[in-house]
Amino acid sequence: MPDKDENFYAGHRDRLRTKFLDNHLADYEKLELLLAYAIPRRDVRPLARSLVSKFGGVYQVMTAPIEDLTVVDGIGRNTAIFIKLVFDMMTINYKCQIKDTPVFHNEKILHNYCRMTFAGKSTEELHILYLDNELKLIDDEIHSTGTIDSSAVYPREIAKRALDLNARSIIMVHNHPLSNHSFSQDDIDITGQVQSVLNGLGIELYDHLVVSSDLVYSARKLHMLQ
Secondary structure (H helix, E strand, O other): OHHHHHHHHHHHHHHHHHHHHOOOOOHHHHHHHHHHHHOOOOOOHHHHHHHHHHHOOHHHHHHOOHHHHOOOOOOOHHHHHHHHHHHHHHHHHHHHHHHHOOHHHOHHHHHHHHHHHHOOOOOOEEEEEEEOOOOOEEEEEEEEEOOOOOOOOOHHHHHHHHHHOOOOEEEEEEEOOOOOOOOOHHHHHHHHHHHHHHHOOOOEEEEEEEEEOOEEEEOOOOOOOO
């Protein structure tokens, strides 16, 4: 009987792989196929559906913290790490693209990178993307980590680091973990302060992005930059 079960699972997974190559897999089936590589000797179809049901979708599963994933029956620490590793590799892919291509060439890549960087974060973080004279990424650095609804900003430290890296432009990026709101008044005020300090040094504030849930708000598009 165990041999029969193993043959069934092997055949099912072969069908999943074929459907994936033909681009016919539903999202939950992609998660099932992913889990099959982490848990090779078990029917993971119920587990994939359970994860999607609990977290609300495949993206939410991939962005859930490891400690939340391991609460689900059938998800051990190694499987949770495997899921997070795959997600991190996707983030690295987007980061490599904005290192190789000016950020304005494909705004979607930049926004996807920001979404993935802040996915699952429960506190605010401010990142500074330092750009060269072609608007390609030099580095993404965490400027500060704050509370659930605020993070500190030090304009002169941002300017000093930009000079150290010979950056010609920067992008500020921070998240709003608790709301779907755009820029707060504090966000608007600090944007102006950072831009003023940078302008005095000939460095451009190219944009300030707010990641809120699955939305990315742009100060540039909202005409907030002088």
